[in-house]
Amino acid sequence: MAKTNKYKTLNGLVSKYRDDLKEVDYLLLFAHNGVGKTRTSMEFKDKGKRLNNGNGDTLYFNAYTEDLFIWDNDIIGDTDRHIKLTTTSNFFRGFKTLALEEKIFSHLERYATFDFRFDYDNSKVIFSKNEKNPQYHPNNGKPEYITNENVKISRGEENLFKWCFYLTLCELAIEDEEGTGPYNWVRNFYIDDPISSLDDNNAIGVATDLISLTKKSKGKIKTIISTHHSLFYNVLWNELRGEKTKRYFLYKNKKEELTLQLTDDTPYFHHVALLAELKTAADNNKVYSYHFNALRSILEKTASFFGKKDFRFCLEEMEDEILYNRALNLLSHGKYSIYQPVELADDNKDLFKNIIYDFIDKYEFEVVQLNS
Structure with a gap:
């Protein structure tokens, strides 16, 4: 029987995570929805602040991160649609001081075909798409494609943009070898289910690109990934072969205790889910x-x-x-x-x-x- 650890509080669980990260570079967690993955990621972040005199040490991506991007659909005019950024968050600490657009786009172009630009003065993101021109004809001199500005992108496209924004911040933290940049405080990446509203192809791409990027840290910044998506987990499992990793199945037992079950030697529950x-x-x-x-x-x-x-x-x-x-x-x-x-x-x-x-x-x- 694989070794299990039981916890009655989130604090005890995240203490276990932090102890594990002293020995390994990655924690990979499979857990069904409703177990408390998002709350656990926030408790991990909060514990970092308690351990560091109020200073955070974790750059996280979860449902709360997604809420930092707020749509303004211009209900009255129906023309000036954009996302408003909550720049008071540490997540956007480098927004106005760093040229993020090119780095974000280098990730985004792997997955999507829409474009974007920042309005730095108003902390906005404006999206555009090249679409087929209905008036185009080979002989009428009109362009085959036209650019539509201020478009409302789909939920899947929106999540991809947010994810690529996050990957860019991770990249900045990893590349800051001198420790002088706006993300020099980052010691951990905590990623909880980054693939909501994505198809399987993009889910696989997200998994491989994430591991490829975090490996560049060479253990300087630790990474925790939690998910309920069995295919995503399966790809992560394979991508992390050879890395210093602990893999767990997280669930609640009959006593409602949070239970961690190691799945390092034999892939147990995630293969049943798959x-x-x-x-x-x-x-x-x-x-x-x-x-x-x-x-x-x-x-x-x-x-x-x-x-x-x-x-x-x-x-x-x-x-x-x-x-x-x-x-x-x-x-x-x-x-x-x-x-x-x-x-x-x-x-x-x-x-x-x-x-x-x-x-x-x-x-x-x-x-x-x-x-x-």
Whole structure:
């Protein structure tokens, strides 16, 4: 049985986190919604202030961070739409003194096609998009695309912008080798579920870019990441191989105690959650290329649990064992196929469904149906 630690208060839990970070560079936490991930991140931040005479040591990203960006939709005029920044927060300490736009855009262009600019005097962000010109014709001399200013971007695009803003601040803190910049106080990054309203492709991109950036710190700044998203967690798990990391499943037991269960040696609960996600994809007929990667990963971990070296162990005695083996080898082939979210053809969807249903039946998993 994996080692567990139980806590009756958030203070005790975050003290454990801070003790762990004296030994490792990363804490990776999987927890379902409702456990208190956001409250825990705020308690970690507050504890840092108590330990440092009121001075913070944690640059965090959570639901409170997102609330620092406030939409003004110009209800009366319906033209001057923008986001107002709450610049009294330490989060925006370098807003007017540093040229952030270019750095933010270097992250944003990985995910999105819209543009933005800052109104520094009024602490505003104004968004624009290049859109097809309805009056365009090859022979009428009008431009094919026109720029629409002051646009209202989607919720997913908005979250991407906020995330790229945060990544830029992390980058500034990491690059401040002399310790003289506006983010020289940062000793920890605490990131709680940064992928709300994002599709799976962007969720994977966020995970890989985050780890790529934080590795540049080389342990100078510690990183905590908590999430309920099993695919996101799975990618983070793989990206952090070889790094000094502790991985936990966080949940509440029957006594309502916060419980940390180590999952370093064997991936426990997050793979069961991922299996539920894959079954939901199969049930809803929404099967993409990366789902085969995730399924193969689960089979590999299951085989390892039984002391076997090859995922084919899990397929033994299934009626279509040979076909399943060929499909998993072919459709999960290549290190980066998980990053190409292509919806599968109907015959491959059916094949995926048959494999996962037979696998669940063989090992008698009790898989909870997730919301579609």
